[in-house]
């Protein structure tokens with residue numbers, strides 16, 4: 210009579226321990242990956258709510274080579290057509306960026322702490 214009840218007790222304890230570990234993990238610290246496109250000679254919409262540690266993936270969907278160049282030199286990504294690359298946002302602040310080949314292409318990232 211004792212054996213059938215004991216059997217399942219061990220797996221159940223293990224499951225509880227795993228659940229506790231999951232709750233303790235710093236879920237809010239996970240960086241976000243957002244996408245900014247280059248298409249038709251323009252940058253696409255820049256997502257809001259960016260924070261330090263988030264990652265921007267620049268995606269060139271255009272027929273031309275473009276760069277995403279920060280005016281404060283925080284990043285400078287050079288992309289041939291169909292290429293993509295990632296930059297990590299390491300500092301808070303407002304960062305204006307442009308394309309070195311087409312200065313009319315501009316955008317702004319707002320990064321919170």
Ligand SMILES: [Cu+2]
Nearest residue numbers: 275308310311
């Ligand atoms: Cu360009």
